[in-house]
Amino acid sequence: MRRVSRLTVAGAATASLALALSACGGTSTESSSSGSDGKNKGLAIAYDIGGRGDQSFNDAAYTGLEQAKNEFGYETADVEPTDGETDADKTQRLVSLAKQGYNPIVGVGYAYAPAIKEAAAKYPDTTFGIVDDSTIEADNVADLVFAEEEASYLAGVAAAKKSETNVVGFVGGVDNPLIHKFKAGFEQGVKDTNPKATVLSQFLTQTAEEGGFSSPDKGKAAAEGQIEKKADVIYAAAGLSGQGVIEAAAANEIWAIGVDSDQYQQEALAAYKDHILTSATKGVAKAVYNLAKSVEDGKPETGIVRGDLKSGEIGLADSNPTFKGDAELQKAVEEAKEKIISGEIKVKSS
Template identity: 45%
Template sequence: MRFKRGVAVAAIALTSVLSVVGCAKDSGSSNSGSGGGDNATGCKTVDKPAAASGETTTTDAGAKVDGSALKVGLAFDIGGRGDASFNDSAAAGLDKAVSDIGVKKENTKELTATDQESEDAKLTRLRQLAQEGHNPIVSVGFAYSDATAKIAAEFPNTQFAVVDGFVDNAPANVTFLGFAEQEGSFLVGVIAALKSESCTIGFVGGVNVPLIQKFQAGFQQGVETVAPDAKVVSKYITEAGDLTGFADAPKGQVAAKGLIDQGADVVYHAAGASGKGVFAAAKEANVQAIGVDSDQYNQKTVAEYKDVIITSMLKRVDVAVFDYIAAVASNNLTGLPPVFDLKVDGVGYSTSGGKIDDETKGWVEAYKQQIIEGKIKVSDTPSS
């Protein structure tokens, strides 16, 4: 069955302090939250929003679910397990299914895409997993959408899921796991606006496609909501059709350096494994960086850059993959949300490393609650 999600009521009491950081600093007088302020470069911020209180929804996918009979196949996107980002988050969902609902590690199989591979290669990978009896099979990334739909038609008794995918008139045995990336990106945009001193803030996208534009759109809206005069500069590593932008750290470093050279002192990336290069550029320039998908501060593969990572936008692919596997084990998919958004803890932000102080968190939580309540509608299309 599709499991029901429990509701936890969180009443968050947040207090004001005399000043806030970065763009929110007032160079001439204290900012108590009753009015905006200018920092040393003249970047004005809005009033601090009211403290947040309200209901948030948490998942309860694993309760009384037995996954021991499942053989789970996982088809990674470029970079695979160890990318410190999107794929690692999916892998964490599978690992949780092993630890929490009894999926046997020896009954799982992981296969990884290669750079610039053909559609036939994706079909072959998915067909191999299906022929070997894996059920369900989870494809990680929108690039698998068409291939998954085709293979699902060949194996109607096998359940398939595609993270970020979508195909019109897909077979009934395909589930698409989508996210409100723009909502989580809005929250880290708030953080960027509060932490920036130059009020020029950068965004590096891996590939210029609508999915990654959602990250850019939400981030820019979050920055500009807090600091309307802030400047957001953006760079995509590759254009649509060239997926190497998600797995080219040197190009990620070049892209980030270009934004830093324009004055950006906080840089957010949505670039998969290329994000390692973004972190490298930030460390070299002694500026701050924001990770994506996983809590990248705690990722071993980017540990050398953790001192510049102030937060990460959490795209809870791990939650979606785990919830989906648990739903298949329960033989009912009807409880999965149509979109993994802030309401269901499908996106969020990290606080590892202690760089998000209580004042900053107060701003973020207030805006988060406004989004959950529908008072703020976050765009999924960049404004310019």
């Protein structure tokens, strides 16, 4: 597949990208120049619900974009979602980026699947990526997916080892197949570690449009309900809503387990970090960067690109000194990790 060229040509500032995207979400990194053929730009990402600042996988995607921008020295764009947007809005956003010459273009989240499919068909010489979806079969699309259930299993091991009440909680943002992977892995990890433990599980909403991934207040209320039922470790796979879970955990002096990014390290969560035991991480930043590098190298990734424990693209963060200093916990997690990688433990995804 032909790679879109990125000749660096000085030019007058342009607001064309901002104008093109004004109807479908703002951009925090706008175009400042364009080559004579309009195709001199680099990586662009379009955020999922919650947008940049979710301290979770949207922010992880931005980290990958920043790494690519710094290493390759090209222009980038990152575009926010809007409330109540349709697939047509998402398509317009991606098409606008493709017209401007951005390559690759990444949709962050499975909700971008219809839009990616349509935009990729219109721009076959542009590489597209989608995070958390494996349904698009196209020569110019990379499906960036992860074995979330494996990292969640390790989170379950940690929760079971740390719980003093034998009651732990899971809060999922939306009741959908992706979040069921987190839930299934976590519950299996808990039960395999402590068969006597009880797992309280709750989904915040049935659809993303109802705010399951973008409502800290909903996450906080769900966590408080589980805490009333004696949960003393709660794992949240809920995007921005997970901040509410972490806040409730800190207020009640229990443990929270974060997701996607190492939330112990997130500046916005610094006030609660002492109660973030660990986070089930997945390498969204690495996947986004790797896609950009593959295009830069002239060998774009396509098809299903999967990250798992074996590849090192998912795992369990150990930034919290309490987690790092607990030898028994460390041993249990490491043993579980080795058994998953070897195939001795088969982790359920639903």
